Amino acid sequence: MPPVPLAVTTSTKVDAAQLQEARAVAARWGLPFLPRRAKEGIAPWLGTKVEALLVVGGDGVTLWEPEGSFGFHAGMAHLRLMRLRAGEPDTFVRVAELGAGDSVLDCTLGLAQDALVASLAVGPSGRVVGLEKSLALCAVAGEGLRRYERGADACAVEVVHTDAREYLRTLPSASFDVVFFDPMFAKPKKAQPAFEVLRRFAEHAPLTAETLEEARRVARRWVVVKGARYTDDLRKLGLTPEPLSRFSDVAWGRVAAHAPAKSSS
Structure with missing residues (x-):
């Protein structure tokens, strides 16, 4: 068998x-x-x-x-959370303009690094939903988040095993304040063996203009996309990268949500 x-x-x-x-x-x-x-x-x-x-x-x-193994750990998110709690800025929070009570749909959950940051930025009155197509990654992230001490100042991250493109189509318009994508980089830099294992399980399909448009329908404010700094991934989607530190190896772009259609009277 x-x-x-x-x-x-x-x-x-x-x-x-x-x-x-x-x-x-x-x-x-x-x-x-x-x-x-x-x-x-x-x-x-x-x-x-x-x-x-x-x-x-x-x-x-x-x-x-x-070929190896990996488990859930807060990683760089832990440092970002410490900085947020100390009142320091975070690029994702700034670009998405996240605030208390906001709702965030993370379409590429992975190991929930950005979702954890969002959960603190929106606070206990907010909502963060993370979508992950890979069942293996979804289970590792979901079980890791169940055990993670997020603190009373953050909301729980809801984990859904699904294809983001299909899930977006099921949602009503203007369902979330922010929709977020962090597609797996097409040209990876050298990484630790555990990350190479993660890459083998991750979804590698690129973000398409069609999916981006669907996300703009679902968003109330912004669709935010993370990309690799030295690629034209964002520009291919018609996004202008946000100004960033010369020390950063990632780029951020955003596009406004579609304005709701005005009803005729």
């Missing part, structure tokens, strides 16, 4: 609570659960029994595949 695309198991140091949690993770994401004997390695499973595994342990949920 061909290997299962994705399954859930426990770490080697398993107890009753961890076993229960691993089964709950499998149930939340509709994945098979594979029991694991004490000290049984998963290397022989990868590529034969399963293509990839979500391993539930004391440190959270880690995605394993034959």
Whole structure:
């Protein structure tokens, strides 16, 4: 039989609570659960029994595949959150003009770095929804966010496993204040092995003008797009990059939402 695309198991140091949690993770994401004997390695499973595994342990949920592994961590978002709480500016927050009570639709959740920043910027009265097409990434981010101590000054990030292009079509016009895209860069810089694993699971389809227009319909204020600094990704979409620091390797663009049609009287 061909290997299962994705399954859930426990770490080697398993107890009753961890076993229960691993089964709950499998149930939340509709994945098979594979029991694991004490000290049984998963290397022989990868590529034969399963293509990839979500391993539930004391440190959270880690995605394993034959070439490596990665798990959820706040990363640079942690530093950005500290700066925001200290009253320092954040480029995403500035470009999107985020404020308390706003609603944000993150169409490319990934590991939720920007979604975490948005959740603090909009506060507990706001709303952040993150869309992720890759089930593996969605599960890692979703489980990581469940365990992350976001603080009482931030809202929870709602995680949805879906194709953003299809999801946008189902939404009424002017559903969110800001719609955000951070497409995977087409020309990656050298990165840590864990990020290379992430890239293999991520959605690589470029943002199209059609999807951007649909996002403008759904947005009330802005559609914000992040791109690589030394590419013309933003200009291809008709976006003018925002002024940025010479030390930044990313570029930001935005386009206004479509004005609602005026009703005739």
